[in-house]
Amino acid sequence: MDHFHYQGNQLHAEQVPLQAIAERFGTPCYVYSRATLSRHWRAFDDALGTRPHLICFAVKANSNLAVLNLLARLGAGFDIVSVGELERVLAAGGDPGKVIFSGVGKRADEIERALEVGIRCFNVESESELARINALAIERGVVAPVSLRVNPDVDAQSHPYISTGLKENKFGIDIEAAEAVYRHAAEQPGLRVVGIDCHIGSQLTSLGPFIDALERVLLLADRLAAQGITIEHLDLGGGLGIRYTDEDPPLPAAYAAALSERLGARAFEVILEPGRAIAGNAGVLLTRVEYLKPTPTHRFAIVDAAMNDLLRPALYGAEQEIVPVRRPDPDPKSELRPDSTPAPVADQAADPNTRPTPSPELYEIVGPVCETGDFLGRARRLALAEGDLLAIRGSGAYGFSMSSNYNSRPRAAEVMVDGDQAHLVRRRETLSELFAGEETLP
Numbered sequence: 001m002d003h004f005h006y007q008g009n010q011l012h013a014e015q016v017p018l019q020a021i022a023e024r025f026g027t028p029c030y031v032y033s034r035a036t037l038s039r040h041w042r043a044f045d046d047a048l049g050t051r052p053h054l055i056c057f058a059v060k061a062n063s064n065l066a067v068l069n070l071l072a073r074l075g076a077g078f079d080i081v082s083v084g085e086l087e088r089v090l091a092a093g094g095d096p097g098k099v100i101f102s103g104v105g106k107r108a109d110e111i112e113r114a115l116e117v118g119i120r121c122f123n124v125e126s127e128s129e130l131a132r133i134n135a136l137a138i139e140r141g142v143v144a145p146v147s148l149r150v151n152p153d154v155d156a157q158s159h160p161y162i163s164t165g166l167k168e169n170k171f172g173i174d175i176e177a178a179e180a181v182y183r184h185a186a187e188q189p190g191l192r193v194v195g196i197d198c199h200i201g202s203q204l205t206s207l208g209p210f211i212d213a214l215e216r217v218l219l220l221a222d223r224l225a226a227q228g229i230t231i232e233h234l235d236l237g238g239g240l241g242i243r244y245t246d247e248d249p250p251l252p253a254a255y256a257a258a259l260s261e262r263l264g265a266r267a268f269e270v271i272l273e274p275g276r277a278i279a280g281n282a283g284v285l286l287t288r289v290e291y292l293k294p295t296p297t298h299r300f301a302i303v304d305a306a307m308n309d310l311l312r313p314a315l316y317g318a319e320q321e322i323v324p325v326r327r328p329d330p331d332p333k334s335e336l337r338p339d340s341t342p343a344p345v346a347d348q349a350a351d352p353n354t355r356p357t358p359s360p361e362l363y364e365i366v367g368p369v370c371e372t373g374d375f376l377g378r379a380r381r382l383a384l385a386e387g388d389l390l391a392i393r394g395s396g397a398y399g400f401s402m403s404s405n406y407n408s409r410p411r412a413a414e415v416m417v418d419g420d421q422a423h424l425v426r427r428r429e430t431l432s433e434l435f436a437g438e439e440t441l442p
């Protein structure tokens, strides 16, 4: 459930028409809904009810300061994977005591900064990392709270690039080997074992893999308890999927209920690290059609957003719904043409409010980047004219945060809507920022 909806034939974010946002801030532009973000965060927080818990938003999904600040004000913790994300959380007013540091390659300077600000826990992914954290903590005269991220060898049944819980993946410590590593960790003067962590992948659409992983983690917790190693919290990672097109993932309430049922009366605090399920459907990418280009085989709609703005379709073949900002009026004459001849584009009037409605056609929605893989949507049935605005839904997570300057394209603006107000929360990058910091040879 989100707050992007049509009023009349105009798509709105909460009470603000997206057309007005495009006119005021330009395109491409990410638009987030404050109400949706809050609702999704609360859905997780409420779902765990009175069970001790902490919902740590995965900063990688959307690291805009306004988003982080909003979640921090709701009481969120944060799951980070770099010192850059840590600094973002701090700049946004997040509590370092609610920060979980994940990631397979934490550098010494990153660990030092996390120790300095006093984060909640390091999710340790290898024995070498454990040794490094121990040494750095001793050097500073502190004790580092640690969990081991275990690899439970569970198939997340998601895209292979975003499945992380299989033996062959780089993530975590083999769950079979974890017991010995815990014993070793428990003896180190610079470490305090506080939890077990597990994150098996992203965009999971069924509960089975989560429960399989939890069962394996609980077995490990029991074995550790038998050896006097006390676990305070279980961090079950993120990964809950969202609906992009026709997926039907469980809602946070059902997911949390299933975890809770399996946990029964066990007293562990539960930490979750959702990213996508909080931010994904709280954002759209707003883009304008620059050109319609019929070719002998396809109709291309070349829009002003590209793979550098939204990488998921190019990287994973991900499908995200693309909808018109101005929905065409129902028009009996605008039936699909029976043949596949490309539509003529020249006679389409510029003003979308007065021109005749174009016919729906199958379009390849592509960007201006010089890569054949630069597509945002394939074979989408839309009634388009040049100048039209489109909204790519489900872009609030792994959208802007994965964007780049490829082809020397300034990164998009980001706008947060709050009721009937639209706030610019990151201005569009300028052209000179593209090469700021670069030097020519003397």
Ligand SMILES: Cc1ncc(COP(=O)(O)O)c(C=O)c1O
Binding pocket: 058, 061, 079, 102, 103, 199, 201, 202, 203, 237, 238, 239, 240, 273, 274, 275, 276, 277, 397
């Ligand atoms: C360690 C860790 N935690 C949390 C997340 C957030 O995942 P999601 O956005 O699928 O909830 C990720 C990304 O998959 C991750 O790698």
Ligand SMILES: N[C@@H](CCCC[NH3+])C(=O)O
Binding pocket: 060, 162, 202, 203, 312, 397, 398, 402
């Ligand atoms: N970037 C991915 C998710 C990766 C999750 C990171 N652990 C996506 O867009 O679906």
